[in-house]
Amino acid sequence: xxxxASGDPDGRVLAPFGRRRGEVVAxxxxxxxxxxxxxxASGPMPAAGQFYMLAAAERxxxxxGRPFLPRAFSVAAAERSDDGARLSFLLEDVGPGTGRLAxxxxxxxxxxxxxxxxxxxxxxxxxPAAAGAILVGGGVGLAPLAIWRxxxxxxxxxxxxxxxxxxxxxxxxxxxFRCSEVRVASEDGHAGHRGYVTDLLERMLGGDSAATAxxxxxxxxxxxxxxxxxxxELEVAAELAMEAPMACGFGxxxxxxxxxxxxxxxxxxxxxxxxxxxxxxxxxxxGAGRR
Amino acid sequence: xxxxxxxxTLCGIELAHPIINASGTFDAIAARRAFGDGVLxxxxxxxxxxxxxxxxxxxxxxxxxLWEEAAGLVNSIGxxxxxxxxxxxxxxxxxxxxxxxxxxxxxxxxxxRFAPLVEEVAxxxxxxxxxxxxxxxxxxxxxxxxxxxxxxxxxxxRLRPLTAKPLIVKLTPNVADPAQIALAAEREGADAVSLIxxxxxxxxxxxxxxWLGAGAGGLSGPAVxxxxxxxxxxxxxxxxxxxxxxxxxxxxxxAAALLAAGATVVAVGTASFRDPLAAARVRSELGRLVPVAxxxxxA
Numbered sequence: 001x002x003x004x005a006s007g008d009p010d011g012r013v014l015a016p017f018g019r020r021r022g023e024v025v026a027x028x029x030x031x032x033x034x035x036x037x038x039x040x041a042s043g044p045m046p047a048a049g050q051f052y053m054l055a056a057a058e059r060x061x062x063x064x065g066r067p068f069l070p071r072a073f074s075v076a077a078a079e080r081s082d083d084g085a086r087l088s089f090l091l092e093d094v095g096p097g098t099g100r101l102a103x104x105x106x107x108x109x110x111x112x113x114x115x116x117x118x119x120x121x122x123x124x125x126x127x128p129a130a131a132g133a134i135l136v137g138g139g140v141g142l143a144p145l146a147i148w149r150x151x152x153x154x155x156x157x158x159x160x161x162x163x164x165x166x167x168x169x170x171x172x173x174x175x176x177f178r179c180s181e182v183r184v185a186s187e188d189g190h191a192g193h194r195g196y197v198t199d200l201l202e203r204m205l206g207g208d209s210a211a212t213a214x215x216x217x218x219x220x221x222x223x224x225x226x227x228x229x230x231x232x233e234l235e236v237a238a239e240l241a242m243e244a245p246m247a248c249g250f251g252x253x254x255x256x257x258x259x260x261x262x263x264x265x266x267x268x269x270x271x272x273x274x275x276x277x278x279x280x281x282x283x284x285x286x287g288a289g290r291r
Numbered sequence: 292x293x294x295x296x297x298x299x300t301l302c303g304i305e306l307a308h309p310i311i312n313a314s315g316t317f318d319a320i321a322a323r324r325a326f327g328d329g330v331l332x333x334x335x336x337x338x339x340x341x342x343x344x345x346x347x348x349x350x351x352x353x354x355x356x357l358w359e360e361a362a363g364l365v366n367s368i369g370x371x372x373x374x375x376x377x378x379x380x381x382x383x384x385x386x387x388x389x390x391x392x393x394x395x396x397x398x399x400x401x402x403x404r405f406a407p408l409v410e411e412v413a414x415x416x417x418x419x420x421x422x423x424x425x426x427x428x429x430x431x432x433x434x435x436x437x438x439x440x441x442x443x444x445x446x447x448x449r450l451r452p453l454t455a456k457p458l459i460v461k462l463t464p465n466v467a468d469p470a471q472i473a474l475a476a477e478r479e480g481a482d483a484v485s486l487i488x489x490x491x492x493x494x495x496x497x498x499x500x501x502w503l504g505a506g507a508g509g510l511s512g513p514a515v516x517x518x519x520x521x522x523x524x525x526x527x528x529x530x531x532x533x534x535x536x537x538x539x540x541x542x543x544x545x546a547a548a549l550l551a552a553g554a555t556v557v558a559v560g561t562a563s564f565r566d567p568l569a570a571a572r573v574r575s576e577l578g579r580l581v582p583v584a585x586x587x588x589x590a
Contacts, residue, residue, distance in 0.1 A: 012324075014325065014326060014327040014329075015325055015326050016326070016329060017322075017326040017327075017329030017330055017332075017333055017567060017568060018329075018333070018566065018567050018568030018571070019566045019567065019568070055565070061362065064361050065360070065361025065362035065363070065514070066359060066360075066361060067359070068359050068360070068361070068362055068363060068364065068512065068565075069359050069364065069564060069565060070565060111566075113566070113567060116325055117325075244354065245354070245355050245356070245357045246357075247357055247359075247364060247366075247561075247564040248563070248564035248565075248567070249325075250318075250321060250322050250325040250326065250567055251318045251320075251321020251322060251324065251325060252316055252317050252318050252321065252322065252563060252564060252567075253316070253357065253366070253368070253564050254315075254318075254342075254351060254356065254368045254371055255354075255355075255356045255357035255366065255368065256354075257351060257352075257353075257354045257356055257371075258354075259354075263350070264350040265350055265351060265354075265371065267321070269325075270321045270324050270325060285354065286353070286354045286355045286504060287354055287355025287356075287357070287502070287504075290359070
């Protein structure tokens with residue numbers, strides 16, 4: 001990932017005000033998921049961990065009046081092209097919004113607002129003794145880790161990636177980790193370790209390695225919560241890329257409330273989606289996944 | 292030729308155009324964190340209405356807080372805010388720099404807590420007007436102030452003497468006849484009324500469980516547009532004071548319809564969630580429409 005222009009002390013790249021029309025250039029299946037790529041002619045390159053609010057330019061609001069709101073997606077890959085930023089998103093068709101996005105074809109319009117939110121922090125910002133980064137992804141949640149892995153590689157930061165999948169059908173998005181050493185866990189045992197990706201993480205953090213570890217995780221709430229608890233127990237610095245129901249993505253609706261360890265709530269769209277695992281009370285966010 | 296999207300006034304406040312925001316649907320401070328100075332350069336509203344401020348800080352309701360509905364959104368946010376002191380200290384100076392008149396939305400439970408809130412906010416020179424969120428219970432009677440003409444009148448009698456600044460009463464649509472509430476507010480010195488607030492709604496699932504953390508919430512978006520039009524037209528026909536109309540505005544024609552129904556100013560709310568610059572588009576579309584004779588009330 002090219003160095004991004006920083007607009008905030010936390011490294012976030014500011015979005016152009018308003019939404020704009022991008023053009024879908026590819027829509028490829030990947031296991032049960034789809035990788036949708038669009039060219040954003042006028043927007044900046046995002047920082048890893050940031051997200052976009054997406055909606056189809058046409059027929060957004062189908063039978064029954066849904067989808068109505070745009071949907072939030074972490075960017076999985078961003079490359080400069082002659083036409084602008086080529087952005088890729090990993091999605092699973094689980095509802096009217098994701099279903100409409102999943103059927104978009106090349107040449108169709110994709111309305112986007114972004115990049116939004118707080119990106120990942122460099123490992124040394126989280127642990128001065130960091131020897132590298134451990135990336136832990138689950139299912140469709142591997143998306144932001146893909147762009148982060150490339151950013152880390154570009155900076156020469158060693159990383160190890162652990163990916164977990166429910167079953168063969170849900171094992172998509174691998175191609176986003178090309179040229180990367182990845183260890184896999186699957187609940188059905190079809191690939192790699194039979195069990196949870198957090199089993200692999202627990203093993204990796206054993207011995208003395210916890211002192212120099214930094215964990216970056218994104219995946220389903222139960223996986224994130226397991227990572228959060230494990231890292232808290234072993235005193236390992238960790239950032240979680242989280243999801244919460246979101247109407248706007250820029251702090252207007254106050255819908256994406258995530259409970260803070262210190263009490264009260266954060267707005268995940270402007271204070272996240274990447275959060276320090278120690279700052280949240282739980283990663284089990286109510287209502288996520290209705291997309 | 293005059294245009295629908297030209298300068299106007301609301302309670303003596305000069306506005307560059309008739310499109311403002313609905314309270315709680317655009318956080319200008321958070322928007323600057325996302326979009327930077329572009330928010331100031333292209334600020335889409337001719338006045339800025341703050342999120343509702345309460346005397347003490349509020350964390351808001353437990354999640355989930357949102358439910359997407361057919362052409363709409365049910366929310367139960369629960370008025371999270373920094374409280375009066377936090378607002379005056381950290382938010383007000385930033386909002387004052389937006390370059391448009393500032394209308395501060397306030398709410399308290401009971402007239403005796405409402406009064407100092409109104410007094411302190413109104414005393415600030417940065418504040419052009421106050422919007423009174425009366426969707427709160429009277430601690431003595433238990434009645435929702437904005438649902439009862441007498442409760443609304445009693446609250447206005449307590450608050451009106453505290454400031455000469457315009458007081459705008461935000462009306463709830465959850466009554467049989469909002470014009471009666473508007474008339475009570477007008478009689479006791481309200482300078483304007485604004486409507487509609489969200490319509491009570493509860494996403495209940497097939498298994499009987501409630502989706503929202505708080506159980507129930509309020510519906511907004513295009514789904515409520517014709518309800519807003521009816522209520523705005525009935526209220527505007529009943530009162531002499533200006534009406535701020537809102538409810539499901541997505542296009543210039545929607546704003547024109549509210550103006551034709553008697554609104555002086557139109558607020559854009561839920562549409563901003565879908566497109567942060569929706570209000571700018573509404574205004575530009577409105578400017579291309581030809582005004583209809585007799586269709587627009589002046590303040």
